Amino acid sequence: MLIDSHCHLDRLDLKAYAGGVDEALEAARAAGVGRFLTVSVDLETFPILRDLAERHADVYASVGVHPSEALPPEAEPTADVLVGLANHPRVIAIGESGLDYYYHPEHKEVQQRRFAAHIEASRRTGKPLIVHTRDARADTIGLLRECRAEQGILHCFTEDWDTAKAGIDLGFYVSLSGIVSFANAESLRDVARQLPLDRLLIETDSPYLAPVPYRGKKNEPRYLPAVAEAVAKARGITAEVVAEATTRNFNTLFGLPS
Template sequence: MFVDSHCHIDFGELAEQGEALFARMAEAQVSHALCAAVSLERFPGVLALAQSRPNVFCSVGVHPEHTEGEDPEAERLVALAAQDKVVAIGETGLDYYWHKDQPEWQRERFRQHIRASRETGKPLIVHTRDAAADTVRLLQEEGADAAGGVMHCFTETWEVAEAAMALGFYISFSGIVTFKNAAQIKDVATRMPLERMLIETDSPYLAPVPYRGKLNQPAYVPHVAQEIARLRGSTVEEIAAVTTENFFKLFRHATPH
């Protein structure tokens, strides 16, 4: 069985698919999924979705690209994270690709999430783009190793992966690892210890080969595992088993059914 450790099945076309989406998950042997929140305004819908399905979990947080709506304060995040089925804080982090002009504002929001993670004991889901050095620095300064977390949809270097793992973080690979030009990500997937690896779709984005360019969905996460198995000379069954075990180790408040 596989676990999709990061998806956005509350978004648009995926949300409209209803039971068909979960039927395809079951057919693909994807047993569980974590739906990551991107704003506090969308969180009630994400929570309702998770609470309606025994095999779906969720997080609470504000994506660094989300510049409108309520700013996340640690106390508010802590209160919302007490809800049943909330197993993580995030998606949070830094994105200097889209928002080069507001770095300090982003950094303060990131710190609020890290503090909420420490207080709740629920791990962080971290997004970083063109901001690896500051991302690692803030994780270190705020003591993010207290609760741990995951660098989701990893696209950075082996050195960044090592720094994150030194803080107790996991590294999650998306469909990007199946892309022909993703040499750096393939290198990290080959070198890293299996006990720190997760797999994800980040759907509806970044569909893996052979579905690249199409709408992504949790049922496609086995293709990520297949590519990692190929790179490592392993088996899909091993990657599935280890990443599923890792998911429930990291997200301690997620109970398998």
């Protein structure tokens, strides 16, 4: 079994499934994907994710606001708001949150305050934190340390080994997406080779970043086996070993039965 540790089920291109997310999930199950974490990027659409998780025993949800979301000050998520929304048995994670200086370097202070609120919510709920970081590796690790983050995932990882090692030392897992299969991603494959197997996760981040051989298409959870195969090839192991390890790691992190 494979587990998609990060997907956005509310954003999938469902034209091939007559607009039905249930059919997209069935296609993924047929491809060997047995669990899904559908990840929140804003609070407006969070109820959709929560409802999906309530309807499907193999779907779980997170709650959080992406660093690139533009919000008026009065709408910024507080730790109290996040903790309240996370008080649901199908909500197993806080995020995604973090820092993205690639698109919005002018909003660093806002992003940092938002990230700190998510870290606090993760600590208070005991639910792992899903971290997005882009062009902000030093500040991301610095805030995780400063705010005493305890557990979570560095998702869709594209940074260097030093950043991965710093996250692992803080108790985090590192999740690789379809980017690891791209021709120009040799540096990321080098990180994939160095990651401890017991700290590795995989994801689609669908509908974004479809792996080879689907690159150029809208991504979806049924393409997760291609990510597992790319990681396996980089490490010189079988895709079955990747599947077993990443499934075990996900269930361990979130306290789920195997």
